[in-house]
Amino acid sequence: MIRSRIVGTGSYLPERVMTNADLEKLVDTSDTWIRERTGIRERRIAAPGQTTGDLAVEAGLRAIEAAGVDPQEIDMLIIGTSTPDAVFPSTACLIQQRLGIRPGAIAMDVAAACTGFIYALGVADRFIRTGGARRALVIGAETFSRILNWEDRTTCVLFGDGAGAVLLEASDSEGVISTHLHSDGINADLLHVPWGVSQGYDQLQGAAGTVHMRGNEVFKVAVRTLGRVVDETLEANGLSRADIDWVVPHQANIRIISATARSLDVPLERVVLTVDKHGNTSAASIPLALDTAVRDGRIQRGNLLLLEAFGAGFTWGSALVRY
Ligand code: UT7
Numbered sequence: 001m002i003r004s005r006i007v008g009t010g011s012y013l014p015e016r017v018m019t020n021a022d023l024e025k026l027v028d029t030s031d032t033w034i035r036e037r038t039g040i041r042e043r044r045i046a047a048p049g050q051t052t053g054d055l056a057v058e059a060g061l062r063a064i065e066a067a068g069v070d071p072q073e074i075d076m077l078i079i080g081t082s083t084p085d086a087v088f089p090s091t092a093c094l095i096q097q098r099l100g101i102r103p104g105a106i107a108m109d110v111a112a113a114c115t116g117f118i119y120a121l122g123v124a125d126r127f128i129r130t131g132g133a134r135r136a137l138v139i140g141a142e143t144f145s146r147i148l149n150w151e152d153r154t155t156c157v158l159f160g161d162g163a164g165a166v167l168l169e170a171s172d173s174e175g176v177i178s179t180h181l182h183s184d185g186i187n188a189d190l191l192h193v194p195w196g197v198s199q200g201y202d203q204l205q206g207a208a209g210t211v212h213m214r215g216n217e218v219f220k221v222a223v224r225t226l227g228r229v230v231d232e233t234l235e236a237n238g239l240s241r242a243d244i245d246w247v248v249p250h251q252a253n254i255r256i257i258s259a260t261a262r263s264l265d266v267p268l269e270r271v272v273l274t275v276d277k278h279g280n281t282s283a284a285s286i287p288l289a290l291d292t293a294v295r296d297g298r299i300q301r302g303n304l305l306l307l308e309a310f311g312a313g314f315t316w317g318s319a320l321v322r323y
Pocket of ligand 1: 028029030033034037038114153154155157214215216217218219222252253256280282310311312
């Protein structure tokens with residue numbers, strides 16, 4: 001049986017750090033409010049002209065280097081993002097050459113908001129399992145700073161920019177064990193950017209192309225839904241909570257992460273937390289957290305990882321991975 005295994009991870013953060021104190025100068029907020037309600041202390045902001053593709057290239061090259069693989073042997077490049085460089089070509093096509101990936105490989109973007117990396121991982125895993133690809137570079141990359149209303153304190157304090165990547169390779173041994181992908185569009189307007197090419201600006205009645213969120217309502221659905229998807233993942237594999245070595249969650253809010261950890265009975269010491277330093281980087285947050293914990297030695301080969309995310313759509317999902 002062919003499985004996909006993570007053979008390398010990488011990540012990249014833009015240089016500019018924006019602290020909560022910096023935000024106090026922009027909107028009516030405070031460091032205390034942001035830390036207590038979200039756990040965020042600082043986030044990174046892409047430089048003028050630095051695109052999602054630029055961040056993805058850096059993260060992707062680091063994953064390729066960590067794996068020690070010739071990029072010409074990569075069959076598939078898939079990027080989870082909601083902030084692509086262009087309407088088309090896909091960000092994946094735009095950076096394929098810069099990553100050294102051979103012409104003829106599969107390249108595409110997946111739009112599933114904050115669940116984008118889990119969706120991209122699920123798609124790549126299925127390609128590898130069914131023989132459609134042998135090596136897939138899966139990237140989550142975002143420049144949310146470009147779609148924030150910097151006068152709206154309810155959203156602009158939450159997000160940041162960054163990219164993370166994993167290189168998957170076909171293997172006989174255990175790797176990605178299962179992925180669980182879901183969506184329900186019924187609550188689309190609780191978290192959205194109400195702008196789109198097809199919709200046309202005229203029909204928007206003044207709504208700008210920035211993130212709009214009814215945070216408190218999203219929060220409640222997120223906690224409930226993540227609790228369900230982690231149970232689904234364990235049940236599907238006949239595992240118990242004690243089997244999980246590390247939870248690598250989407251980093252939206254420390255209170256959501258803590259609630260999910262509590263429902264799993266996993267102490268916070270076994271949860272990878274980067275929300276304090278990265279903020280919410282949407283599809284980039286899980287691979288950024290994963291690479292951080294791999295590089296600092298917390299996550300070791302053989303560990304069982306539970307990755308989980310919830311985002312606009314709503315979309316949600318999880319992946320159980322033997323690292
Ligand atoms: O990643 C995709 C999924 N996204 C999420 O999962 C995000 C989910 N939501 C959240 O993380 C939280 O709901 C937030 C962090 C966005 C907000 O926290 P909350 O505890 O739900 O606060 P709230 O929206 O109920 O607002 C409480 C108060 C309000 O004031 P009043 O009406 O009580 O006077 C807000 O106006 O906090 C006020 N407020 C702020 N105050 C200072 C909202 N934003 C700010 C701010 N600084 N930045």
